[in-house]
Amino acid sequence: MGHSHSRSSSAGLDLGHASNTPVLHRKRSSAFSALTLGCASAPYAASLPSYGDYPTREDRSSFSDRDEKRSYDPPPLYAISTTPDIIEDAAADAYKAFLKEYPQYQLTWMLDALRRSDFSRLDRSGETYVDYMGASIYPASLIRVCHGFLQRSLLGNTHSVSNTSRLSAECADEARQTVLSFFRAPPGYTVVFTPNATGALKLVGESFPFGPGSAYVLGADSHNSVHGIRQFANARGAEVRYIESTDVGGFDVADAKSVLVGHQPRGEGAPPCLFAMTGQSNISNSKNPLSMIEFAASRGYYTLLDAAALAPTSVISLTDTPVDAMAVSFYKMFGFPTGVGALVVKESFLARLERPWFAGGTVDVVQAPGNIVTLSAELHERFEDGTINFLNLPPITDGLRFLSAYLPFLPLRLSTLTRHLITSLSELQHDTTGTPVAKILSRRPGKILKTVGEQSDTGSVVALLFLFPSGQMIPNSFIEYAASRQNISLRTGCMCNPGGAASLLGLRDAMAALPCDATLRAFEQYMGRELGVVRISLGLATDFRDVWRVIQFAKSLADTDARTAMWDEWLGDRTGVAL
Template sequence: MILTRAFFKCSSRLSATYAAEAREAVLAFFRAPPGYTVIFTANATGALKLVGEAFPFAEGSAFVLGADSHNSVHGIRQYATRRGAQVHYIESTPQGGVDPDEAKDILSRHHQSGQSTPSLFALTGQSNVSNSKNPLSLIKHAASLGYYTLLDAAALAPTSVMSLTETPVDAMAISFYKMFGFPTGVGALIAKESFLAQLTRPWFAGGTVDVVQAPGTLHTMAADIHEQFEDGTINYLNLPAITDGLRFLSAYLPFLPLRLSTLTDYLITSLTQLRHESTGTPVVRVLSRPPTRRLKSVGEQAGTGSVISLIFLSPSGNMLPLSFIEHASTAQNISLRTGCMCNPGGAAALLGLRDDMNLLYPGVTMRKFEEHVGHELGVVRISLGLASNFQDVWRVLRFAAGLAREEGRELMWEAWTESKTARVL
């Protein structure tokens, strides 16, 4: 088949149309006022990295963030320290999240309005491990002190109504597959154009520039500011899925918190009531922040997410290995995630390991850290979302009830042991 110039022009026009429609859908969904734009990235991590690498950190700047944050937020500190900025952490509470008064105090101590060097405050909207939601009012408080503000909304956006008119954050990172399951490989940075104008990218690439002098050193960035941050060809074939997905989610989102509140409350209550048949001791210990209240009407917003982080216990009260739980649940076609969820600060708070964090040394490995604490590091995470239903919850409860029975638990243990032996051989 011979592809003509007309074909490529048509293809280019179509991809531009898809991109424009998707951008408009994203801005409308998040109620963005004029002055915002959308930069499509590979994921939420890519969106956060764009801010970190281009933010004008300097001597005298501050980067303030919560300990209960995703590693993609922690990683911004690398850019900050290389340019002479100071990094200041807001400690996690024992159940995750930040204490608002402590957060305001740290923000006030490290930057004041009128300070010449730019500082950045990164807020995690909802923790992906502790289930805590941080008050978005902290964004307005930080902005009043002169901070630029960044919101990691990857875990918040899928089940919460978010309005950029009410919370005018400078930049917000999201992931579409976390919101409605597809497409994978597409996230976005939603940002004020005035904020993007303050950023300086460390390189340029195809699509981000208008003119490049070669050989030479001159280049002119693309006229549209969002194009200056979209490296190469964006995933335009999947962009119509974003438009359709947001249309669906916008219709269903008012009902979602109520349904998830019911499922989460039932699951936590049922799990905490389970006891080992032989000893009467608990089968699980829930570590994440429980719901503050059970929702009762459509349109209400929950004070926490719908994530449950816990550990499974043996009849003697010891933590069952995470690798055992993962193997046993997978054998029953149940998807549970184990580990620290790329959130070391939040996981350490839930597990009571915050002091142990101070004992880490350069080059330490996860294996060495686990040897120090005496068990596998992390939690078991159960995530409920748009597609979750009562059958999913019931299967988790049936799995947990199997662990409460000695015969069922020993069968699972033998299968796990045999799988480890087979891997060694």
């Protein structure tokens, strides 16, 4: 047989807020709001009330109003100070010059307070973390609250009706509703929890009713998880069509529309077609216009949005952009937990999908032996194989509540830091030849943000190559080694985005000529160099100090003596390794 379990209604969510950012009021997490929205000025609670001890919805109104008021009080002096207790002496002058060019940066003082209260371990460890596209850094208060809840609570497998199971089911329902509220989903959407964004994309790919006459349209500048859906399309006789990338990633809107129109479904009853769009590239820094979702839908396509790189720093409203399905990973948004993503999806679209198998948790009745299968009555349960990751669902609610408080400030803060980083790196020259130290490959921000709440036209990713005085590329493996020696966490390579990397590196023709048995090693040998870029990505806890330290690292590459010393050290560590 299948499984039996009960469902209880989730806690109410209030969406009203002055900045139009959802503020999620939970029974279980009112104390969490006091910790995070109060920033560094609010002491951490020694203990939190148990799940059932919180005030009723009616009693919570004054508490919520009071917390919201605290979060928008004028900044304390320490939050906007430029004194050395905030930033090291060596960077103080650079910081003053930066503020003179970007005075609007001071509007994001809340994030400076957050850096002290929730991310102080970055400064204690001396690590400069600039790999937010890989994973965000989790806030300390999120771990504290989640740990406290787990210590006080008993959670059981959701496939039962016991008290422990019911509590798990309530937490899961609450997390599902919080996800819908965070992304401003109108009625008709549901949430399928997955291991990550890749798992969400795979669900759509394996279940979409591709067939002869269908088309799968996608951009070349996409993650491998989006490219991978073409395997399902090809296996079922569908046509796969790419929208070419521009030299700085993303796609040209006119080209995209032309491809979509050329392969749209032909009349009523035609085989279904799928358009998968990357909201923001994880390598090129390009954002594709969300209006393309509406255009594709008007041409008869089902639409899929990969928002894994977009969601951590951008406001997404499914009311304004009613995509059929959207994939996200929560660890990229607020760092914890790993192993949980989501497919935020229209129920009408989910009903069209046809899974190639069934499993525990997805069915109501199974005939064994035999062929009769009755799927679960709940649509989302049909796509959640086995037992959901129920211990890691309460942090989703808390994490989204945490992020909602700071998300309006991130585009302004990160766009100024990204601009400063690109400008500073572009101006660096080698001490012996005066030639450039760095070559910026990714898309540069075009829109200058001035106020909190504005949305940027790009992400906060800088993809580049470092160059020798001769103009040749410094191997990325050396850059990664040298950066780690200076306690800088960055990433090198193609970022699981071969189309975007090929566009940035001018390798589209070489990519098109790859043999069917190609390997990365053989490709690099053929090209005569390492392939990939150096990626610096900024995020929730980034401040000026991080960017300044990256610039100082780049300056060390411009200094012949410093670079040679690092090079000799690197070669010594690689003795016996073929270069």
